[in-house]
Amino acid sequence: MEAFGQWSDGTNKDERLDGGYENVPTRDIHMKQVGLEPHWLEVLKAYVRPLQELMYTGYFHDDERIEGGYEAVPTRDIHMRQVGLTAHWDYILEEYVGPLQQTVFVGYTSVRHVFIFGRMGGLGVGVLYAVSLLLLLLWTVHSQGGVCVLGHMGQAFTLTDSFIRPDDNFYSSITKPPRAIMNFVVRYRPDEQPSLRPHHDSSTYTINIALNRPKIDYQGGGCKFIRYNCSVTDTRLGWLLMHPGRLTHYHEGLPVTSGTRYIMISFVDP
Ligand SMILES: O=C(O)CCC(=O)C(=O)O
Numbered sequence: 001m002e003a004f005g006q007w008s009d010g011t012n013k014d015e016r017l018d019g020g021y022e023n024v025p026t027r028d029i030h031m032k033q034v035g036l037e038p039h040w041l042e043v044l045k046a047y048v049r050p051l052q053e054l055m056y057t058g059y060f061h062d063d064e065r066i067e068g069g070y071e072a073v074p075t076r077d078i079h080m081r082q083v084g085l086t087a088h089w090d091y092i093l094e095e096y097v098g099p100l101q102q103t104v105f106v107g108y109t110s111v112r113h114v115f116i117f118g119r120m121g122g123l124g125v126g127v128l129y130a131v132s133l134l135l136l137l138l139w140t141v142h143s144q145g146g147v148c149v150l151g152h153m154g155q156a157f158t159l160t161d162s163f164i165r166p167d168d169n170f171y172s173s174i175t176k177p178p179r180a181i182m183n184f185v186v187r188y189r190p191d192e193q194p195s196l197r198p199h200h201d202s203s204t205y206t207i208n209i210a211l212n213r214p215k216i217d218y219q220g221g222g223c224k225f226i227r228y229n230c231s232v233t234d235t236r237l238g239w240l241l242m243h244p245g246r247l248t249h250y251h252e253g254l255p256v257t258s259g260t261r262y263i264m265i266s267f268v269d270p
């Protein structure tokens with residue numbers, strides 16, 4: 001292995017990578033460094049992809065679930081957007097789910113990926129700041145006749161702060177509260193929608209809150225994680241289940257045999 005060449009020094013900086021940065025640094029050598037990246041992509045296509053299809057059944061098509069207001073796995077539901085509660089739900093996500101997320105999914109933070117101009121170096125970034133401020137100033141004076149210029153200058157700073165970070169390369173991430181655009185209450189009834197077929201959610205993680213009581217308000221029901229043969233059936237009113245949405249936690253809604261089961265679902269960080 002040593003014959004492969006220059007090993008990284010184990011720090012975060014790694015010039016050999018596209019981003020020049022390794023999040024969790026290791027002493028390593030990359031396929032790119034030794035000219036084997038195209039071969040590796042072939043291996044992925046020929047051997048890993050079929051394995052992936054076998055192991056992660058349903059992963060590919062369920063990915064489309066939340067795009068364009070379309071539900072690939074339709075449920076009997078009502079969305080927060082429909083009942084004017086989107087802002088309230090966003091508040092709950094930020095205030096209550098965010099801190100839980102940090103405890104449960106250690107090391108995971110909600111981020112937005114933003115385009116940045118890191119490779120331009122100090123001067124380039126300075127010029128970009130100046131130009132963007134000037135454009136915003138001109139636009140403000142033009143559109144508002146000079147009123148509120150200071151207010152807009154404030155916005156300009158916020159914008160450029162998010163969009164230009166000199167020490168990164170091309171793309172960067174900013175930490176944000178958890179975000180979800182699919183937030184809905186699901187209703188299960190034996191004569192309507194008793195169960196939900198196996199699927200993945202289009203979320204980094206999903207929260208599933210019990211809105212009524214098993215064995216009292218309804219019989220049957222629950223959420224089954226198929227790969228782990230693990231069913232969560234004795235849910236508690238108001239308590240929530242948090243599980244990864246994509247890839248690993250293929251799951252289904254178990255049949256409700258009598259009564260009505262209600263749950264609140266939110267696909268966090270789609
Ligand atoms: O019935 C359940 O608990 C699962 C619901 C679910 O998976 C979903 O709505 O995406």
Ligand SMILES: [Fe+2]
Nearest residue numbers: 199200201251
């Ligand atoms: Fe689901």
